[in-house]
Amino acid sequence: MIEVEHLTKRFGATTAVDDLSFTVRPGTVTGFLGPNGAGKSTAMRAIAGLVRPTSGTTRVNGRPIADHAAPLTEVGTLLGPGAVHPGRTARAHLRALAATHGFGRARVDEVLHLTGMEGVAKRRVGSYSMGMAQRLGLAAALLGDPQTIVLDEPINGLDPDGIMWVRHFLRALAAEGRTVFLSSHLMSEMAQTADHLIVIGRGRLIADAPMQQVLAGVGATRVGVKTPDADRLAAALAAPAVTVTSVAPGELEITGLDAATIAAVARDRGVLLHELATRTASLEEAYLSLTDAALEYQAVPAATR
Ligand SMILES: Nc1ncnc2c1ncn2[C@@H]1O[C@H](COP(=O)(O)OP(=O)(O)OP(=O)(O)O)[C@@H](O)[C@H]1O
Structure with a gap:
């Protein structure tokens, strides 16, 4: 101890x-x-x-x-x-x-x-x-x-x-x-x-x-979704505590909902999903968001990392 x-x-x-x-x-x-x-x-x-x-x-x-x-x-x-x-x-x-x-x-x-x-x-x-x-x-x-x-x-x-x-x-x-x-x-x-x-x-x-x-x-867990119907799914998921970000054509990143809820909404609206993946933050992300010290961290010489 x-x-x-x-x-x-x-x-x-x-x-x-x-x-x-x-x-x-x-x-x-x-x-x-x-x-x-x-x-x-x-x-x-x-x-x-x-x-x-x-x-x-x-x-x-x-x-x-x-x-x-x-x-x-x-x-x-x-x-x-x-x-x-x-x-x-x-x-x-x-x-x-x-x-x-x-x-x-x-x-x-x-x-x-x-x-x-x-x-x-x-x-x-x-x-x-x-x-x-x-x-x-x-x-x-x-x-x-x-x-x-x-x-x-x-x-x-x-x-x-x-x-x-x-x-x-x-x-x-x-x-x-x-x-x-x-x-x-x-x-x-x-x-x-x-x-x-x-x-x-x-x-x-x-x-x-x-x-x-x-x-x-660290920031809520994100869920990544690939779907040919991204706009419709984004509209269906919209809610005050939910953020839906379009990261690429046909690709959304969602915080505020878990994968099971997103899958259920997609099924109810007849939206086809190609991929549904929960992404937890890495320790690097956790660390940066905790310390708000991105500059300090980047200043660490590569050789000592
Ligand atoms: N003997 C010392 N005399 C003067 N300053 C010192 C001494 N030892 C540490 N410091 C200073 O105290 C601060 C903290 O240093 P410390 O070595 O404890 O940090 P650290 O987190 O272990 O960093 P590193 O990973 O680079 O070793 C630094 O600004 C360093 O320059």
């Missing part, structure tokens, strides 16, 4: 996080979404105890991180590329980390197994691909068998296989009852990974809701 209450962090004149409050619950994967510079990393670093809040508090598993006797057994973090000696092997790196924090060697082998790294554990970290380096970061985050996991952009730079692996891995950790909190710019990925979303913009909370609710809340 992660609790953030009225967290504010200023760096000189820059307010990175602005009176932010939210709770991340166990047993779910919670996505942390926001454009570059929105304050995600700063908030995550505050949760991990690496950034001192200007005001407000953060708690992990019920207490400020500094009050935990063994923080690594409470929260595992992946906050940007860790400082790993490139000449060391993954196993040596993890053993050093384990020794510093009083974890046994057996746990190192366990996390190497969990992250599918046994085959490369004896290779020098400097030769690792991005995907392997991310797995090593996850292995390090899991060393203390923490109940709570905080990951900043864990899928950045991964290939599709790597992304899928991380997605399944995080979902499995949540299924074990752990609290999993990850940030990402990759919204379509987030839509497939997270159960719950926390969206911030310019350091402030914009949305805190289940993924389904975020998606459903």
Whole structure:
């Protein structure tokens, strides 16, 4: 469990996080979404105890991180590329980390197994691909068998296989009852990974809701219709709470009515339908309509998406 209450962090004149409050619950994967510079990393670093809040508090598993006797057994973090000696092997790196924090060697082998790294554990970290380096970061985050996991952009730079692996891995950790909190710019990925979303913009909370609710809340669901009788159907559907837009000849997009109602009206009027499809908004659309931050989002360099 992660609790953030009225967290504010200023760096000189820059307010990175602005009176932010939210709770991340166990047993779910919670996505942390926001454009570059929105304050995600700063908030995550505050949760991990690496950034001192200007005001407000953060708690992990019920207490400020500094009050935990063994923080690594409470929260595992992946906050940007860790400082790993490139000449060391993954196993040596993890053993050093384990020794510093009083974890046994057996746990190192366990996390190497969990992250599918046994085959490369004896290779020098400097030769690792991005995907392997991310797995090593996850292995390090899991060393203390923490109940709570905080990951900043864990899928950045991964290939599709790597992304899928991380997605399944995080979902499995949540299924074990752990609290999993990850940030990402990759919204379509987030839509497939997270159960719950926390969206911030310019350091402030914009949305805190289940993924389904975020998606459903974006403009009403639209229904696309293809029919040779578009004008007649449009006239028959007209009502105060209904919008019918002609998107192409013979093609309508309707909000305010569900597909079953439209089909019934069409049947009653003898209108032939060639296609009837319900279209839910994508997370990108949801995000843009939530943040009203199209410009901010477009300003994100393609390479980091
Ligand atoms: N150590 C720091 N010193 C000064 N300003 C900082 C520092 N860390 C972050 N900032 C500023 O705080 C704001 C929020 O940055 P932060 O990295 O938390 O955002 P983010 O949402 O994680 O963005 P990104 O996805 O680009 O990492 C930005 O304007 C950033 O420039």
